[in-house]
Amino acid sequence: GQNIDQPTEMTATEGAIVQINCTYQTSGFNGLFWYQQHAGEAPTFLSYNVLDGLEEKGRFSSFLSRSKGYSYLLLKELQMKDSASYLCAVEGYNFNKFYFGSGTKLNVKP
Amino acid sequence: SAVISQKPSRDICQRGTSLTIQCQVDSQVTMMFWYRQQPGQSLTLIATANQGSEATYESGFVIDKFPISRPNLTFSTLTVSNMSPEDSSIYLCSAGSSGSFNEQFFGPGTRLTVL
Numbered sequence: 001g002q003n004i005d006q007p008t009e010m011t012a013t014e015g016a017i018v019q020i021n022c023t024y025q026t027s028g029f030n031g032l033f034w035y036q037q038h039a040g041e042a043p044t045f046l047s048y049n050v051l052d053g054l055e056e057k058g059r060f061s062s063f064l065s066r067s068k069g070y071s072y073l074l075l076k077e078l079q080m081k082d083s084a085s086y087l088c089a090v091e092g093y094n095f096n097k098f099y100f101g102s103g104t105k106l107n108v109k110p
Numbered sequence: 111s112a113v114i115s116q117k118p119s120r121d122i123c124q125r126g127t128s129l130t131i132q133c134q135v136d137s138q139v140t141m142m143f144w145y146r147q148q149p150g151q152s153l154t155l156i157a158t159a160n161q162g163s164e165a166t167y168e169s170g171f172v173i174d175k176f177p178i179s180r181p182n183l184t185f186s187t188l189t190v191s192n193m194s195p196e197d198s199s200i201y202l203c204s205a206g207s208s209g210s211f212n213e214q215f216f217g218p219g220t221r222l223t224v225l
Contacts (some may be wrong), residue, residue, distance in 0.1 A: 009134045030212070031212065033214075034211070042114075042202065042216040042217060042218050042219060043153070043202075043216050044216075045213050045214075045215070048213065075112070083222075087152055087153070089153075091212055097143075097155065098143075098153075098155065098160065098214060099155065100152045100153040100154070100155075101152060102149070102151065103152040
């Protein structure tokens with residue numbers, strides 16, 4: 001079976017840094033993805049990790065530890081528009097087949 | 111990247127009827143998928159739409175309830191059959207890329223309400 005865990009909700013202040021964690025136990029691993037989803041909209045791709053370590057992309061960074069089944073998404077210099085749900089997804093044995101966590105709703109306050 | 115459109119964007123249906131959702135991709139893609147997203151929840155994979163063969167369904171989803179077509183590399187349909195209020199959800203299709211890694215692109219979703 002597939003088990004992907006994320007916190008349900010987080011709140012942070014504009015300009016701050018927030019870290020969203022994701023732990024996973026899946027039958028097979030071909031990569032981990034983070035998606036952003038604003039209410040009522042489609043998920044959009046943020047980052048991808050397949051090797052251990054940190055991938056940086058502007059204000060967003062994502063980290064992966066395969067041995068620990070752990071990833072996090074780091075958002076710096078938070079802006080109000082970053083208020084959204086953040087979805088962690090693991091690509092299993094079958095390429096392109098994704099299994100999503102429950103999503104973390106991030107509320108950014110002024 | 112791929113741009114994906116879905117029709118209808120939303121619908122309100124009566125119990126016992128069926129609705130077919132269309133998904134169109136602006137380029138040929140190898141993989142297409144259908145997901146369900148309950149309000150406030152994450153995405154659950156329903157099935158992989160295979161071109162030229164039957165769809166591959168995930169545990170808990172069956173072909174009689176969710177028949178899927180994939181006539182070519184840019185188009186797929188999902189039918190929600192014999193609907194009940196429990197089928198009220200957002201249905202999203204996605205397409206797999208063929209780039210350096212297997213990113214998925216998502217359609218805008220179809221919001222279905224069953225009365």
